[in-house]
Amino acid sequence: MHQQNQSLLDALNACIAACEHCASACLQEEDVKMMARCISLDRDCADICALTARLVTRGSEHAQHLLQECAEICKACGDECEKHGAHMQHCKECAEACRRCEQACRQGVAA
Template sequence: MTNQHQSLLDALNACVAACENCATACLQEQDVKMMVNCISLDRDCADICALTARLVARGSRHGMHLLRECAEVCKACGDECEKHGAHMQHCKECAEACRRCEQACRAMTA
């Protein structure tokens, strides 16, 4: 496995963890209804990052196809989390992980 592949896998797995943590923390917020879109995107992002990581790790040619979609979902999740990042640390950390993952996915498809 190349260093670029390992860096991508690290970014994907870090994004999964950050999104799962963010979704769980959002569910504990006082106004959960305000966080519905964030929670939904966290879950979608975690799922696509996990699937992409598995396919990339095993060298599947289909993993490369998912990278574009993964980057799009990471961008959407990062954008949503940034809206709450000023007052919610879990959203700030998630947005940062999503940005790193988005960049890693785009770099691999370039």
């Protein structure tokens, strides 16, 4: 597999794992209602990253379009997680993974 695709897949898979972990950890927070948007975006981000990874892996003609959407959702999720990152390590780590994935997806679109 091409090195650029492998780097992109690594970023997508790391983002999936970080988002799933963050959503699960947010559900354990005392004020779950305050974390509702974060949890929702974590789930959306993990799902779009998983679908994008599958399309990139098989060389789908639709991968480019999905990379754009994935970058947008990663940005939204990263923005939300950054709001909580100062006092929640799982949100900080998720925001960082989302930023790396957003950048990788944007590079994938440009390639």
